[in-house]
Amino acid sequence: MNRSISATESGRRGLSLVELLMAFFLIALIILPIMRALPQSFGIASRQADQEIAIKIGESTVNTLLAVPFEVVSGSPGTRHVPFDLQTGSGTIPVSLQIAGLLGTGSVRIGRTDYLIRITLKPEYSGPPPAPSALVFGFAAPPPAAGIASYACPDLFMMIRVDVEYGQRGVPVKLATFRADLRQ
Amino acid sequence: MRTCTSPRHGFALFTVLLVAVIIFVLAATLYFNTRSQTTTHTRLAEQTKALMAAKGAMQLAQYKFRMLPSEFYILEHIRRTGSPVDIASHTSAWMDDFDPARPDSPAARLSASLNAVDSGTYQLGVATFTLVTRAGKGYMKDFLRIESWGSYNGVRRSLETLLEIEVTH
Numbered sequence: 001m002n003r004s005i006s007a008t009e010s011g012r013r014g015l016s017l018v019e020l021l022m023a024f025f026l027i028a029l030i031i032l033p034i035m036r037a038l039p040q041s042f043g044i045a046s047r048q049a050d051q052e053i054a055i056k057i058g059e060s061t062v063n064t065l066l067a068v069p070f071e072v073v074s075g076s077p078g079t080r081h082v083p084f085d086l087q088t089g090s091g092t093i094p095v096s097l098q099i100a101g102l103l104g105t106g107s108v109r110i111g112r113t114d115y116l117i118r119i120t121l122k123p124e125y126s127g128p129p130p131a132p133s134a135l136v137f138g139f140a141a142p143p144p145a146a147g148i149a150s151y152a153c154p155d156l157f158m159m160i161r162v163d164v165e166y167g168q169r170g171v172p173v174k175l176a177t178f179r180a181d182l183r184q
Numbered sequence: 185m186r187t188c189t190s191p192r193h194g195f196a197l198f199t200v201l202l203v204a205v206i207i208f209v210l211a212a213t214l215y216f217n218t219r220s221q222t223t224t225h226t227r228l229a230e231q232t233k234a235l236m237a238a239k240g241a242m243q244l245a246q247y248k249f250r251m252l253p254s255e256f257y258i259l260e261h262i263r264r265t266g267s268p269v270d271i272a273s274h275t276s277a278w279m280d281d282f283d284p285a286r287p288d289s290p291a292a293r294l295s296a297s298l299n300a301v302d303s304g305t306y307q308l309g310v311a312t313f314t315l316v317t318r319a320g321k322g323y324m325k326d327f328l329r330i331e332s333w334g335s336y337n338g339v340r341r342s343l344e345t346l347l348e349i350e351v352t353h
Contacts (some may be wrong), residue, residue: 019197019200020196022197022200023196023197023200026200027200027203029204030204030207030208031207034207034208034211037215041214041215041218041219042218044218044219044221044222045218048222051225052225055228055232058232059232059235059236062239066239066243124293124294125290135247137248137251137252137281137290138277138280139252139259139277139278140255140258140259140273140278142258148277151251153247155247157243157244157247159297159301161301173229174233174301174302175232175233176233176237176240176301176302177236177237177239178240178243178244179243180244180250181247182243182246182247
């Protein structure tokens with residue numbers, strides 16, 4: 001084995017060292033901004049996942065409140081428990097809502113995030129018919145009194161508002177809809 | 185002066201540059217993908233809010249029918265037998281409550297209430313409210329076909345339902 005080093009070989013070895021140093025410098029130049037950007041990127045992705053789950057929780061809560069008997073969302077006195085199941089990728093998670101009067105709460109933990117559900121019920125319209133808060137519908141009156149007639153409704157028409165809070169920096173999800181008293 | 189004739193001169197530097205560029209491109213792709221997902225998630229939230237508004241409009245429509253079933257059947261009779269002027273006036277009288285553009289209509293008031301909840305702009309209304317009659321076994325079945333809609337910040341969602349009408353005493 002020939003261990004002698006020629007001048008050219010020696011020169012090449014020195015050049016490799018310079019290349020190596022330049023390589024370290026270039027990699028550092030590339031990696032440092034990436035190391036700053038990636039955690040930020042993962043943070044955004046994590047918050048987006050939490051927000052998506054919060055939207056689904058809010059939607060499930062609203063759908064549940066549209067399906068329960070109207071008494072539950074009418075703001076009548078007393079505490080009511082409304083259970084429902086959340087379908088997640090890892091299985092079914094039971095959730096219980098407590099509604100007392102016009103306010104309600106519930107909570108659920110999914111993964112490492114706690115989600116707090118806040119329910120606010122508000123009578124959007126309410127009778128009796130002479131009250132200015134009554135819901136008034138119009139219709140075309142049949143002859144002989146032809147023209148536009150109106151009918152003031154006696155029932156409650158509720159706004160259902162659901163806020164889902166999550167994490168520490170996440171903006172709460174706010175959903176709202178209405179529920180009519182469709183009881184016979 | 186030293187000259188280098190080796191064909192491998194600069195190969196290491198080229199390799200490192202190539203690897204660095206590949207790493208940079210992958211990281212940049214990941215970063216910008218995540219950033220672009222923000223728009224998708226915002227859109228999802230807006231669509232859900234619009235759908236909730238549409239559900240509220242659906243409740244309003246069902247409630248109106250529950251309160252005024254005879255008046256709706258009169259409207260349907262006129263739609264089938266009346267003149268175009270009568271049809272237009274009766275349909276307008278029935279549907280105006282579901283038009284958020286009409287001041288003080290229930291749809292306009294409900295939209296305003298939703299606007300107070302959130303910082304965006306809500307609107308809701310009903311696009312279609314018709315009677316569908318189908319032949320059953322020995323009798324005719326009536327259904328309500330209602331198409332409601334809701335929008336949030338310009339994102340619109342519609343909801344269509346077919347409800348069987350039951351006459352109760």
